[in-house]
Amino acid sequence: xxxxxxxxxxxxxxxxxxxxxxxxxxxxCTIRACTGLTDDRIRRLYKTYAGHMKTTPLRRRGKSPxxxxxxxxxxxxxxEASLLASLFISFGLLSATRRRSRDxxxxxxxxxxxxxxxxxxxxxxxxxxxxxxxLLQLLSRSRELELTRCRQCDSxxxxxxxxxxxxxxxxxxxxxxxxxxxxxxxxxxxASGIPPESSSTPPPxxxxxxx
Numbered sequence: 001x002x003x004x005x006x007x008x009x010x011x012x013x014x015x016x017x018x019x020x021x022x023x024x025x026x027x028x029c030t031i032r033a034c035t036g037l038t039d040d041r042i043r044r045l046y047k048t049y050a051g052h053m054k055t056t057p058l059r060r061r062g063k064s065p066x067x068x069x070x071x072x073x074x075x076x077x078x079x080e081a082s083l084l085a086s087l088f089i090s091f092g093l094l095s096a097t098r099r100r101s102r103d104x105x106x107x108x109x110x111x112x113x114x115x116x117x118x119x120x121x122x123x124x125x126x127x128x129x130x131x132x133x134x135l136l137q138l139l140s141r142s143r144e145l146e147l148t149r150c151r152q153c154d155s156x157x158x159x160x161x162x163x164x165x166x167x168x169x170x171x172x173x174x175x176x177x178x179x180x181x182x183x184x185x186x187x188x189x190x191a192s193g194i195p196p197e198s199s200s201t202p203p204p205x206x207x208x209x210x211x
Contacts, residue, residue, distance in 0.1 A: 014105060017035050019049055021034065022045065071127075084115070088135075093110055150168060
């Protein structure tokens with residue numbers, strides 16, 4: 001009886017997490033990775049959920065997000081991604097030791113908690129659930145993006161590895177007068193050996209991910 005109870009509650013956890021992710025328009029592959037449910041069962045859950053809702057959640061198709069430049073394409077995007085990355089830290093999602101000690105269902109629940117809190121803090125969700133999941137994978141396994149400290153306010157922010165000199169967080173960039181931002185760019189470009197006449201042209205940030 002105890003084994004049967006454990007299996008029931010485990011299956012219920014998978015079911016509840018899958019429905020939660022469906023509400024956030026997660027892809028089938030992402031739901032499968034966190035819950036272990038089969039594609040067929042996930043599709044049945046989606047149909048059941050959609051049948052009871054006035055607004056049907058979108059089922060995203062195609063390739064998952066895969067461009068790190070999406071998160072640093074402009075100051076606003078960098079600010080939102082930095083906030084989300086800080087929440088990942090607060091929920092223990094970037095701790096390698098804690099990740100190993102947790103199962104995928106718990107990681108999925110914590111990820112949903114962080115993503116939903118991110119939306120509450122900003123008032124609206126600018127970063128999609130799939131982009132947020134991709135950001136977690138980048139920070140966990142890749143060096144394309146890293147969290148570093150701002151030289152102005154000492155806060156953590158997200159930075160790509162293509163611009164190792166500029167160390168202003170997006171909050172300080174948004175607050176600083178235009179003259180101060182131009183002066184900072186001149187200092188960075190001078191230190192990196194870029195000719196003064198090209199300092200006004202920002203480095204390429206890449207295109208937005210297609211999803």
